[in-house]
Amino acid sequence: MKNFTCLVLCCFLLHVSGNPMKGRVNNLSPFCQSHPRPIVKTEDILHAMTMQSSFKEAENKIQAALSGDKSPGGVVVGLVYRDAMIWSQGFGLIDMKNPNRGAPSQDTGFRIGSITKVLTSLLTLILRDEGLLSSLNADVTDYLTEFTIKNPFKTNRGVTFRQLMSHMSGLPRATPCEDLFETGCTLSDEEIYKNLADIELLYPPGSQPLYSNLGFGLLGRALEKVHGTGKWEDAVQNLVFDPLGIVNSGNEYTDKDIAKLALGYYKDGSQANFVSMGWDAPAGQTYSTVSDLAKIMMLVFKDDKPVDKSTGQILDGETVREWVEPAYLYPDTTGFSYPWELLTLGNYTAHTKDGRINGYMSEIQMVNELKTGFVLLQSCDNCLSHYDIIGIMESLVLETEKQLLRLQPPPQAPNNIAEYTGAYSTIVDGAKDTLNVTLTTLYGGPILSMQQGGYPAYLEWTGDDSFQISLQGFSRTFSCYILHGGHIGQRVYFQRGEGAIASLTLPGTVYGKVYKKDS
Structure with a gap:
């Protein structure tokens, strides 16, 4: 003793x-770092970062990517601190054939591809907390009896909701629907489940991660049975969009909806086609805006609040923390959450989710310790690569940390x-x-x-x-x-x-x- x-x-x-931020992405630090507390007033951090021209480097990188004939389309970015957008900027054009529509803004719609999975995961937690889903560890076939799949492993355990949320189900990546991204998935539910019955698991459920669009399609369709009052799209609208005040996002692609969006373009300048994901919609159907996705990040940052739907607090703080906790970590500390993807950003673990679909790329990155998040939407195929976006976010995190340290109250x-x-x-x-x-x-x-x-x-x-x-x-x-x-x-x-x-x-x-x- x-x-x-x-x-x-x-x-x-x-x-x-x-310098506590000198490490680059995936550089491991043997030390446990001290971080400034995100208790500085929003207006103070905004003023400090504006005075330091903290956003100029990011603007220059994006402008360079869009300059000349390098890439068609547009890009819009936003930086969130706690419960407010402190910076947003649009670049390029909404419509290359109609320049009068101008540059995209934080309220311009973009397809967000796999960021849709964040919404499906959020819906799962809401239904569990409301008592409609018995447990995240429930077997998906308890609700979705149509689902069968070959299991070559010596286990009688089925696939759970938790495993679907975290890519730990052992399911293959692709949904068994031909030409999904060319013409959309037009198969009926019965045809999908018939195809699934001929597929086998690639890993024992829960053993290791395998990114699966199929898993999230299955999760969304199981949630329809849990909710019991309509389609996945309706549940997302009623339980996520409406209470959060998300007003410029959706899952339908009528002419009226498309008219609100930035048009997507391939590298050769041709306009991307709009396809419906059909049965696989819960994995990647949604369009959204920087403003709307910022509200998702703000919810993540409110991890100490009780449920209060009148203020947009649709999850209890304890559930928010559960939403972002690691489900699996690789030796390099990257990994998966529910369904956030974890990577090392300087001396922080960033929760990220990216999406790509037919002429669009999107990315959310959050550093929860600083209650700071970044969202970038682009209507061009790889105008800015995943690593370009990481570099921009890292520079913004460095500056945010610097200003938070300087502004910490005694x-x-x-x-x-x-x-x-x-x-x-x-x-x-x-x-x-x-x-x-x-x-x-x-x-x-x-x-x-x-x-x-x-x-x-x-x-x-x-x-x-x-x-x-x-x-x-x-x-x-x-x-x-x-x-x-x-x-x-x-x-x-x-x-x-x-x-x-x-x-x-x-x-x-x-x-x-x-x-x-x-x-």
């Missing part, structure tokens, strides 16, 4: 080594904070164990630092004589597993004797021990 408080505190190093502190400083000791396993509490500064304000053996941890004031162990502001040289092994967030209580601070206790880490203040 004598080294227990060293174990508690030795992970909290004061030394900050290098910590709250009691007026008499200096009276808590001093050395506090107890006996552990027959040896004296000492904690040194000193006064330092963080973001321009006073804060306590508790040290043992030279390793400090901040103590954030929580009221009265109570504080909380925090790593805010530190760069650390230990893994997150060790640092988050039950010590961050633990309370430190100071006790008074004859009006003065006389001792402290850490019941969550050193239960039953009282550290008395040295005289």
Whole structure:
């Protein structure tokens, strides 16, 4: 026990080594990084980033991609911080044959391809929380009895809703429907299920990820049975679009709908055809806008709120956190969530989803620790590649982090904070164990630092004589597993004797021990 408080505190190093954002995509850091808290007011971060011309680099990259004869079509981008769009810009043209329609805006519709899967996954969580779906671990055939598939593996377990949401079902990628992207899927439900009966699983369900459009088509059609009152398209409209105030998105492609969209183009300049995904619609049918997709990101960032549909909070915060938790991680820390794709962006894990369909490409990228998200929609085939978009997002994340650090408010502190400083000791396993509490500064304000053996941890004031162990502001040289092994967030209580601070206790880490203040 004598080294227990060293174990508690030795992970909290004061030394900050290098630029915390110097790592590029998929560069692994052996250290658990300290991030600024996204508590800065939206108008303050917007003003700061505008003054720094933070958006100019992104604008230049996009303009270069669209310059000359490189690519037809248009691009629109948006940057979200917490609950507001802080930057949006359109480039190129909505309609190459009708330049008078101008450049696309944040309210211009684009096909979003596989980002549709985000909506299908969100719908699944809503139906589960409303009690219509018994569990994410329910077998899909409990609701969709028509579905059968060959299972060559020695398991009697079926495919679950959770596995469909996270690409862990073992199903093949493609839906058994010929010429899906040329003429659309025109097969009936009965024909689809007949074709599925002749297909076999490629992996045992739950064993490893395999990206599957088929899986999301199946998920959406199973949700129709769960909901029980119409088609997948209707459920998305009623349970997702309407309560979130999403007004310029849809799944129908009538002439009236198409007239609202930016027209998609292939690399040779020819206009892309509009096809219906048919049975596979839940995997990639939707069109949307930057403004509407921003509302999805804002929902993700509200992971501490209860359900309140009057304000657009259609998921409980706990469910939001479940939505983005990893389902599978590869050794390089990329992986899958529900259905977010995880990649390393600097020192952050970004939740991303991209989509591609007939002359359109789209991408959402979010850094939840900073409550910052980026969406890019383009009506041209690969005007900006996936890696171009990652580079733009990384530069914006770097600047957002920089400005958040600069704008962090000073910590709250009691007026008499200096009276808590001093050395506090107890006996552990027959040896004296000492904690040194000193006064330092963080973001321009006073804060306590508790040290043992030279390793400090901040103590954030929580009221009265109570504080909380925090790593805010530190760069650390230990893994997150060790640092988050039950010590961050633990309370430190100071006790008074004859009006003065006389001792402290850490019941969550050193239960039953009282550290008395040295005289």
